[in-house]
Amino acid sequence: MSPLEGKHRKWVAGVAAVVAVGAVSTPLLWSGSGDRAEAKGTALTGPAGTRPQADFDNDGRADQVSASPNAEVSGTRQAGYLAVTYGSDRPGAGRHQLVGQDSEGVPGKPSSGAGFGGDSTARDFDADGYTDLAVTSSVGEKSTVIVLWGSKAGLHGGTYLKDAAGEVTTAVGGDFDGDKKADLVTGFGSEGLLKGPFTRDGTAAGTGDVPEPHVDDKEGDEIPDPSLEAAGDLNGDHTDDLVTLSSNETDDNTNHVVWASRYLQGGKDGFAKPAKSHIPANGAATVGDVDDDGYGDLVVSRRGEQQECGVLTVVYGTSEGPGPRRTTLTKGSADVPGQSSGACDYTALDAGDVDGDGHADVLGGADLDSPGKEQSGSATLVRGSKDGLTGEGAQRFRGKSFSSDEGSADSFGLSVNLADQDGDGKSDLAIGHPGREDNAGAVYALPGAEEKLPTEAAVTLRPKDFRLSGSLTKLGYTAPDLLN
Numbered sequence: 001m002s003p004l005e006g007k008h009r010k011w012v013a014g015v016a017a018v019v020a021v022g023a024v025s026t027p028l029l030w031s032g033s034g035d036r037a038e039a040k041g042t043a044l045t046g047p048a049g050t051r052p053q054a055d056f057d058n059d060g061r062a063d064q065v066s067a068s069p070n071a072e073v074s075g076t077r078q079a080g081y082l083a084v085t086y087g088s089d090r091p092g093a094g095r096h097q098l099v100g101q102d103s104e105g106v107p108g109k110p111s112s113g114a115g116f117g118g119d120s121t122a123r124d125f126d127a128d129g130y131t132d133l134a135v136t137s138s139v140g141e142k143s144t145v146i147v148l149w150g151s152k153a154g155l156h157g158g159t160y161l162k163d164a165a166g167e168v169t170t171a172v173g174g175d176f177d178g179d180k181k182a183d184l185v186t187g188f189g190s191e192g193l194l195k196g197p198f199t200r201d202g203t204a205a206g207t208g209d210v211p212e213p214h215v216d217d218k219e220g221d222e223i224p225d226p227s228l229e230a231a232g233d234l235n236g237d238h239t240d241d242l243v244t245l246s247s248n249e250t251d252d253n254t255n256h257v258v259w260a261s262r263y264l265q266g267g268k269d270g271f272a273k274p275a276k277s278h279i280p281a282n283g284a285a286t287v288g289d290v291d292d293d294g295y296g297d298l299v300v301s302r303r304g305e306q307q308e309c310g311v312l313t314v315v316y317g318t319s320e321g322p323g324p325r326r327t328t329l330t331k332g333s334a335d336v337p338g339q340s341s342g343a344c345d346y347t348a349l350d351a352g353d354v355d356g357d358g359h360a361d362v363l364g365g366a367d368l369d370s371p372g373k374e375q376s377g378s379a380t381l382v383r384g385s386k387d388g389l390t391g392e393g394a395q396r397f398r399g400k401s402f403s404s405d406e407g408s409a410d411s412f413g414l415s416v417n418l419a420d421q422d423g424d425g426k427s428d429l430a431i432g433h434p435g436r437e438d439n440a441g442a443v444y445a446l447p448g449a450e451e452k453l454p455t456e457a458a459v460t461l462r463p464k465d466f467r468l469s470g471s472l473t474k475l476g477y478t479a480p481d482l483l484n
Helices: 003-010
Strands: 064-068 081-085 096-100 120-123 132-139 142-149 156-160 172-174 183-185 189-195 206-210 227-232 241-249 257-264 282-288 297-302 311-318 321-330 348-352 361-366 378-383 390-398 416-419 428-433 442-446 459-461
Touching: 064 120, 120 172, 172 227, 227 282, 241 282, 257 282, 282 361, 297 348, 321 390, 361 416, 361 428, 378 428
Parallel strands: 282 348, 348 416
Antiparallel strands: 064 081, 081 096, 120 132, 132 142, 142 156, 172 183, 183 189, 189 206, 227 241, 241 257, 282 297, 297 311, 311 321, 348 361, 361 378, 378 390, 416 428, 428 442, 442 459
């Protein structure tokens, strides 16, 4: 297992469909300077209280970003690539663009182990009306954040963020101070918050403190290295809040893992102190307004010593943040297909409005479901309603739902994404399947619908669709929290 794969196992939230790419050099698309977009596509909040849609060319249709932090670039191992599929009339059928540090206008050069694209987040960071993409990259012990700029032609060029040097492994976007400008959290500490808007030379408008949560394990020892798990407006004040995750394996040979989350309320005066709130222990999370009451709700994949496998819990938002009201859905019960045994936990979650009814729906990927069997892994779609998250109408997908491939076909559902790629008002699905065809991989794009989603309507993206070649491309690999 590579270091990046280990990171994925510790922290995955709101993961997008991802593309692993082979060695190829492709210039970025460029457009004239000074372009400013119309108002469409620039909102700081997405449909049904979810994160904003990524629309790099501002055509009103969401764009799909994929990543392969382990990919070989120009002969350099684990340098990393990003792949973009632009929105079109049919999800997954739009034009493609490949971006790496061998691309024109992107700073730096391919470096072994850099993992370019291993973590990315999309927001309009320079307030010009086009969505931009903040991407992490590392060299040796240092890591950086590069912003790829949106334009009428799509992503073009990039800039190092000057205040993000150090050990940045995760970047989370949002409006954390309520000024209607996109900010970026790159870690904890006095300069963990980079305030927008950002200039094209990589300068933030200011910095702010991100208090580090302190969580103890059952022996009373502090769990080190908490991570940024999810962001969204959980108290209805039009300012994004943060949810963090702390996890730590015990050393008693039981493989027991301690999981704990904390809530940091955003505001014009900065983040409040981390609070335990009503958030249950979990290993993945996403935010969306599943009951359409105006408050973002936190949807988590439960973890814990006494916890069943395959459990989703919604912690409903209130004016005070995550409140005591909950809904819990378990695989194999309450109309949710699947079984609560084995390694069936959701490791990737995303929220969107698949049926266009104004309630956030949730797509969960469980890439280890039925380990050791051919075509292991699953993805489950559950719907939001006025009463909250419900198992009614839930739909489960497996690799064989889209492919008759008889290879090992492991890790279906390693990455999931919900975004309106065709502009019809319904979020479309993207599900990664990196183990398909002996690790060549694939991504399936499926249009949203009011009723059951027909898998025969899916578009299958393969390495050849991106003009990629080579072994172990693992199309559909994951980059944590692309759009959170």
